[in-house]
Amino acid sequence: MLRGIYISATGLKAGIKQLDTIANNIANINTVGYRADEVVNSGFEEKVINYAGSAIGSLEYGVNPDLNYLDFSSGKFVSTGRNLDFALFGNGFFVVETRGGLRYTRAGDFQVNKNGYLCLPDGSLLLGEKGPIKIDAEELYVEKDGRIYNKERTRYFGRLRIAEPINPALLEKEGHNFFVTAANNLRPGNALVLQGFLEQSNVDPNREYPALLESLRYLQSNVRGLKVQDELLSKAVNELGKVR
Numbered sequence: 316m317l318r319g320i321y322i323s324a325t326g327l328k329a330g331i332k333q334l335d336t337i338a339n340n341i342a343n344i345n346t347v348g349y350r351a352d353e354v355v356n357s358g359f360e361e362k363v364i365n366y367a368g369s370a371i372g373s374l375e376y377g378v379n380p381d382l383n384y385l386d387f388s389s390g391k392f393v394s395t396g397r398n399l400d401f402a403l404f405g406n407g408f409f410v411v412e413t414r415g416g417l418r419y420t421r422a423g424d425f426q427v428n429k430n431g432y433l434c435l436p437d438g439s440l441l442l443g444e445k446g447p448i449k450i451d452a453e454e455l456y457v458e459k460d461g462r463i464y465n466k467e468r469t470r471y472f473g474r475l476r477i478a479e480p481i482n483p484a485l486l487e488k489e490g491h492n493f494f495v496t497a498a499n500n501l502r503p504g505n506a507l508v509l510q511g512f513l514e515q516s517n518v519d520p521n522r523e524y525p526a527l528l529e530s531l532r533y534l535q536s537n538v539r540g541l542k543v544q545d546e547l548l549s550k551a552v553n554e555l556g557k558v559r
Contacts, residue, residue, distance in 0.1 A: 320544045326537035329354075334530045340518045341527065348421030348492060349516035351386040351523075387483055390421075390517035392509065398454050399425045399433070402512040407477040407504025408494065411439040412447065418493040419478055419486070421514055437491065443473035457510040479504030 333354045343349040392402050401423035403409070408419035411434075418439070425441055428434045433441040433448045440447040443463075450472050452465035461475035478501045480486050486494045 320541060320548070324541065327534065327541065330530060330534040330537055334527070334534065337523055337527045337530055340523050341520070344516055344518045344520060344523075346422075346492060346516050347424050348390065348514050349518065350421070350488075351516070351518045352488075353384045353386060355384050385483070385486065385488070386517055388517050390515040392512050392514055394511060395513055396511050398511070399427070400511055400513050401425060401457065401475075402509040402514040403477065403504075403506040404509055405504070405506035407479040407506035410442045410476045410478050411435060411493075412442055413437075413439045413493065415489075417442075418489065418495055419480075420492050420494065422492050423513055442476045444476050445473060448473045448475075455510070457508055459507045459509070461508045475508060477504035477506055477508075478502070479506070 336352045336354045340351045343351075387406075389404075392404070401409070403421060403423070408421060409423065411418055411420060420435070422435065425433050425435060427450065428438065428440075431449045431451060433450065435441070442448070443461075448463060450463070450465075452470065452472075454466040455472075456464045456466050456468055457475075458464075461477060463472040463474065464470060465472075480496055481500050481502055485500045486496045489495045
């Protein structure tokens with residue numbers, strides 16, 4: 316019975332993590348460039364049960380929630396017509412300089428700070444191949460290879476630095492739509508830059524909402540299982556040992 320309680324508890328733990336992940340995906344449906352998470356569960360290693368020197372079968376010890384799997388598929392590209400909205404078509408990330416160092420993002424809703432540098436709304440500087448990009452024109456023209464000019468193409472401001480992970484599995488989410496990874500896991504990316512577009516979140520509501528309901532039912536079934544195990548244990552402790 317104690318083993319049953321443990322197995323139900325691992326199911327609860329896995330279910331809560333799955334529910335949190337789905338809820339976070341749904342909360343970011345409208346977040347520009349957001350990448351959805353998916354929890355992949357696995358079982359603990361089976362233990363072989365022996366009796367009188369003979370193996371009589373195996374026993375599992377519940378569910379183990381593994382690390383989140385990141386969905387790197389592209390979101391929908393939406394035309395905004397805004398001069399400073401950029402989207403990346405293909406693999407790769409914009410490189411930005413934050414207070415914590417270099418970070419990587421698919422969010423492309425940029426603006427110009429008071430010093431004339433391209434940045435994200437939180438102030439993180441957009442980096443080009445030679446550092447932060449400073450402009451002195453109200454309107455820009457951006458080539459698909461990331462080269463930035465004024466609208467008349469008479470002044471050149473730099474080329475966007477696009478980074479592509481060698482092993483996407485080593486990318487880690489840090490919050491605020493940023494990713495972090497080791498420098499040796501990056502190489503120059505060849506994604507095309509689309510000016511006047513934003514890439515939307517790749518969260519699929521037609522998948523997430525049913526998954527949310529399924530996750531709730533999974534949690535409920537584990538709660539019921541835990542309650543039954545607790546009742547059986549209570550009877551074993553309080554009734555089976557009584558002397559009548």
